[in-house]
Amino acid sequence: MPMYTVSSHSPLPSDTREEIANLIMNVHCRLTGAPETFVNVVFSHNVPHRRGVKMNIFGNVRKGRTPEMNRQLVDALREEILASTKYPSRSLELTLFEVPASWVMEGGEVLPEPGEEESCEWLNTAED
Amino acid sequence: MAKIIRMMCTIHDNSLTNNELRRIEKQTQQLYTQHFGRHFTIMPIWVRIPPGQAYLAGKPSSASAVVIPVADDLDNTSRHKFMKAFCDNWIAITGCNKNDIIFNAADSRYVNKLNRQMLSRIRPSIRPLVAGKLAFTLLMSKVSKGYLSTSINL
Numbered sequence: 001m002p003m004y005t006v007s008s009h010s011p012l013p014s015d016t017r018e019e020i021a022n023l024i025m026n027v028h029c030r031l032t033g034a035p036e037t038f039v040n041v042v043f044s045h046n047v048p049h050r051r052g053v054k055m056n057i058f059g060n061v062r063k064g065r066t067p068e069m070n071r072q073l074v075d076a077l078r079e080e081i082l083a084s085t086k087y088p089s090r091s092l093e094l095t096l097f098e099v100p101a102s103w104v105m106e107g108g109e110v111l112p113e114p115g116e117e118e119s120c121e122w123l124n125t126a127e128d
Numbered sequence: 129m130a131k132i133i134r135m136m137c138t139i140h141d142n143s144l145t146n147n148e149l150r151r152i153e154k155q156t157q158q159l160y161t162q163h164f165g166r167h168f169t170i171m172p173i174w175v176r177i178p179p180g181q182a183y184l185a186g187k188p189s190s191a192s193a194v195v196i197p198v199a200d201d202l203d204n205t206s207r208h209k210f211m212k213a214f215c216d217n218w219i220a221i222t223g224c225n226k227n228d229i230i231f232n233a234a235d236s237r238y239v240n241k242l243n244r245q246m247l248s249r250i251r252p253s254i255r256p257l258v259a260g261k262l263a264f265t266l267l268m269s270k271v272s273k274g275y276l277s278t279s280i281n282l
Binding site: 001003018025038044045046047048050058093102103104106107 | 212
């Protein structure tokens with residue numbers, strides 16, 4: 001967590017997938033302070049979006065950040081993905097969906113609340 | 129009549145054997161019954177990710193992600209006991225690293241909202257067609273393999 005699902009109509013080339021996965025990770029971590037080890041990105045194709053939409057990004061993120069922080073995250077992700085893909089603005093849909101950290105287990109531990117990552121034993125071990 | 133609990137398991141292609149899938153299905157049913165009572169039937173749906181379509185920390189990922197709804201407003205003590213038991217069970221069956229299982233035991237209303245959001249990606253006029261195709265794919269996999277399975281690619 002976060003878990004971002006990137007869906008498109010046609011399959012994206014592997015270098016594009018890798019680029020988008022890294023871009024999402026970098027923006028997410030830069031703005032939220034979350035560790036990179038948390039960031040999952042999966043790709044799905046053959047998704048028939050609304051007319052004019054080329055890509056949909058659905059981000060499951062931990063609850064607990066301010067609406068302003070989430071808005072900044074959406075704006076930054078949109079800006080960088082549009083710059084990378086050269087898609088027109090209206091062809092990208094991007095939504096965040098918040099889930100309480102206490103509902104998710106990763107690395108055998110319940111996820112820490114946003115900003116409390118230092119308490120996460122799994123994370124400290126994983127980064128060694 | 130038992131309430132159906134949809135268990136969505138996103139796994140990598142060929143990461144689990146049929147035997148492992150069946151054991152996870154069976155033991156998750158047992159776990160759910162132990163933790164929440166007999167009035168529930170787990171319906172596992174296996175969503176396969178082809179190679180190269182998942183990343184963790186910017187690198188190819190081998191992690192599986194599972195979402196199982198639980199009662200709304202369940203206290204965290206009960207929720208966390210179930211989460212721990214589920215992950216321990218998954219690791220014991222698959223032999224995977226503890227970092228390779230991400231488990232979300234979410235309130236039912238959250239899961240319903242999540243499913244609606246995921247569906248909203250799809251053009252409204254095509255949704256019935258997509259739902260029909262998905263149902264057919266799941267049915268065919270149940271007949272041919274013995275479990276409900278589909279690809280992350282629609």
